[in-house]
Amino acid sequence: MTRMIDAENLTKKFGGLTAVDNLTLHVDDGEVFGFLGPNGAGKTTTVRMLCCLISKTSGTAKVAGYDVGNEADAIKIRGLIGFVPDNVGLYEDLTAYENLDYYGKLYKVSEPQRKENIQRFLTLLGLWEKRDVAAGTFSKGMKQKLAIARALIHDPEILFMDEPTANLDPESAKTVREFILELKHQKKTIFLNTHNLDEAQRICSRIAILNTKLMAIGTPEELEHLTGARRTVIQLEQVTAAVLNALEKLSLGKIVQDGSKLTVETANPIKENPGIVQAVVEAGGRVQSVSVSSSSLEDAYLKLVREQK
Amino acid sequence: MNLGTAWIIASKDLKSVRRKKSIFIGVILFPLLLAFLFPAVIALESRNGGIPASFLPELLNAFSFFFVIAVSTLPTAIASYSIVGEKVEKSLEPLLATPTTDREILLGKSIAAFLPPILATYASAVIYMVLIDYLTYPTLGYLNYPNVSIGIILLLVIPLTEILSIEASVIFSSRVNDVRAANQLGGLMFIPFMIIYLASELGVITLNNDNLLIIAGALLLADAALFYFSSATFRREEILTKWT
Ligand SMILES: Nc1ncnc2c1ncn2[C@@H]1O[C@H](COP(=O)(O)OP(=O)(O)O)[C@@H](O)[C@H]1O
Ligand SMILES: [Mg+2]
Numbered sequence: 252m253t254r255m256i257d258a259e260n261l262t263k264k265f266g267g268l269t270a271v272d273n274l275t276l277h278v279d280d281g282e283v284f285g286f287l288g289p290n291g292a293g294k295t296t297t298v299r300m301l302c303c304l305i306s307k308t309s310g311t312a313k314v315a316g317y318d319v320g321n322e323a324d325a326i327k328i329r330g331l332i333g334f335v336p337d338n339v340g341l342y343e344d345l346t347a348y349e350n351l352d353y354y355g356k357l358y359k360v361s362e363p364q365r366k367e368n369i370q371r372f373l374t375l376l377g378l379w380e381k382r383d384v385a386a387g388t389f390s391k392g393m394k395q396k397l398a399i400a401r402a403l404i405h406d407p408e409i410l411f412m413d414e415p416t417a418n419l420d421p422e423s424a425k426t427v428r429e430f431i432l433e434l435k436h437q438k439k440t441i442f443l444n445t446h447n448l449d450e451a452q453r454i455c456s457r458i459a460i461l462n463t464k465l466m467a468i469g470t471p472e473e474l475e476h477l478t479g480a481r482r483t484v485i486q487l488e489q490v491t492a493a494v495l496n497a498l499e500k501l502s503l504g505k506i507v508q509d510g511s512k513l514t515v516e517t518a519n520p521i522k523e524n525p526g527i528v529q530a531v532v533e534a535g536g537r538v539q540s541v542s543v544s545s546s547s548l549e550d551a552y553l554k555l556v557r558e559q560k
Numbered sequence: 561m562n563l564g565t566a567w568i569i570a571s572k573d574l575k576s577v578r579r580k581k582s583i584f585i586g587v588i589l590f591p592l593l594l595a596f597l598f599p600a601v602i603a604l605e606s607r608n609g610g611i612p613a614s615f616l617p618e619l620l621n622a623f624s625f626f627f628v629i630a631v632s633t634l635p636t637a638i639a640s641y642s643i644v645g646e647k648v649e650k651s652l653e654p655l656l657a658t659p660t661t662d663r664e665i666l667l668g669k670s671i672a673a674f675l676p677p678i679l680a681t682y683a684s685a686v687i688y689m690v691l692i693d694y695l696t697y698p699t700l701g702y703l704n705y706p707n708v709s710i711g712i713i714l715l716l717v718i719p720l721t722e723i724l725s726i727e728a729s730v731i732f733s734s735r736v737n738d739v740r741a742a743n744q745l746g747g748l749m750f751i752p753f754m755i756i757y758l759a760s761e762l763g764v765i766t767l768n769n770d771n772l773l774i775i776a777g778a779l780l781l782a783d784a785a786l787f788y789f790s791s792a793t794f795r796r797e798e799i800l801t802k803w804t
Contacts, residue, residue, distance in 0.1 A: 339650075
């Protein structure tokens with residue numbers, strides 16, 4: 252596997268403010284890498300540095316083997332990457348086709364190849380019928396899709412996307428996510444900025460959590476285990492003292508009662524759940540449902556982001 | 561620097577400007593208006609006995625200088641649209657992410673701002689010269705145009721003025737956030753040229769060939785100075801982090 256992105260102690264300061272602090276990460280070929288963090292975490296700043304749009308203050312970074320920060324390499328890097336900025340920045344008075352054709356020319360894509368790629372992407376994104384319509388008349392979702400097509404026009408090695416679903420309605424966000432998944436199947440390397448945890452979890456093969464500093468990095472599953480405890484939620488007809496007593500005896504983690512619902516912290520739900528259910532039933536509890544809380548990544552995320560403050 | 565890339569950018573901007581009727585018409589109409597206005601003045605005067613032959617050449621020189629005044633504001637209409645317009649649309653960031661250099665983008669945008677005004681001005685100047693020659697030949701007994709003076713104006717003063725106007729627009733563009741404000745600032749470019757014109761009317765200076773060459777020299781120096789500031793303003797990082 253080739254390293255597509257290799258950042259070592261990458262740092263950006265704006266005057267006295269440190270926007271990105273000693274970031275070290277790497278992204279391999281074919282990965283969909285989620286870069287997750289709250290507003291102001293430094294996601295945009297990082298992507299702008301990697302795309303050679305702004306300078307770094309210190310540290311090193313390589314993109315597709317070229318040095319970020321070297322003037323001659325910068326042009327090569329920009330030719331190899333596709334970039335979807337947080338504001339789509341389309342030419343509203345140009346048509347969808349003209350927007351793509353202009354970028355195709357700037358990326359030095361030959362005319363027949365441009366024609367082919369434009370047709371392929373516009374068709375794939377369901378915009379081919381609208382190719383001769385001014386982009387300014389498009390809905391937000393259509394604009395976002397057009398911006399993604401624009402970033403793909405030269406078949407880039409890596410696609411950087413800065414919060415591509417942030418300002419979309421749920422329906423459009425879904426089509427954009429599906430398209431990203433489609434690209435994932437085609438083994439495109441994608442660096443996806445997002446503040447949406449669910450999105451990162453569903454789309455990405457690896458996730459980094461950023462809050463100026465890198466807080467954690469790993470697969471979604473690895474990150475879930477960061478908090479240690481996971482939760483088992485038991486819905487009962489009624490929570491009785493006997494049930495609570497029985498659970499206390501199992502020496503589990505924290506137990507929280509919310510009406511007829513019990514949430515129990517467990518280290519390993521797969522192993523411990525049978526015993527928990529058995530104890531509840533033996534104590535006369537009537538179980539309606541048992542589930543493992545799926546928000547453990549959210550817990551990990553919130554914990555990490557809050558810890559720093 | 562790749563001129564082909566600059567031309568890709570210029571032709572896209574020219575296409576956008578052509579679609580923006582208000583800008584395009586303004587750029588063409590203004591010099592065209594002068595082409596007909598001054599001959600009309602001469603024609604009307606000739607009904608009232610005409611302007612004396614001794615007075616004509618100086619008057620015509622003053623007329624010629626008006627093309628400079630007109631052209632001083634025209635490129636700003638395009639440059640502010642193509643730079644502040646992109647800033648407002650946020651389309652500069654993806655453009656900067658392509659393998660183009662800052663210089664190529666700046667040159668492309670400058671070409672787009674340069675060409676329509678100069679073409680419109682040259683075409684208008686030809687119409688103006690033909691009409692004036694036709695109207696003044698009976699009085700003067702010779703053809704006033706073309707002459708060295710309008711040659712200096714068209715080939716030196718006007719292109720240098722346009723460049724100055726474009727460079728000023730680039731600098732203004734980094735400071736303002738709407739096209740109209742950029743336009744209004746750019747519109748102020750006519751003031752120094754208006755002052756030169758008024759000075760000539762008041763007899764402080766004469767717009768003879770020597771003085772026109774001096775004006776061209778001064779413009780060249782100003783162009784060089786503003787080139788430094790405008791290219792320092794139009795830098796990738798500057799645009800993305802300081803242009804607000
Ligand atoms: N041009 C700039 N000048 C000064 N500070 C900036 C600039 N751009 C970003 N910042 C600051 O850097 C931090 C990171 O911003 P950003 O990278 O945009 O975060 P994110 O994309 O994760 O929301 C923020 O505190 C932001 O205010
Ligand atoms: Mg951001």
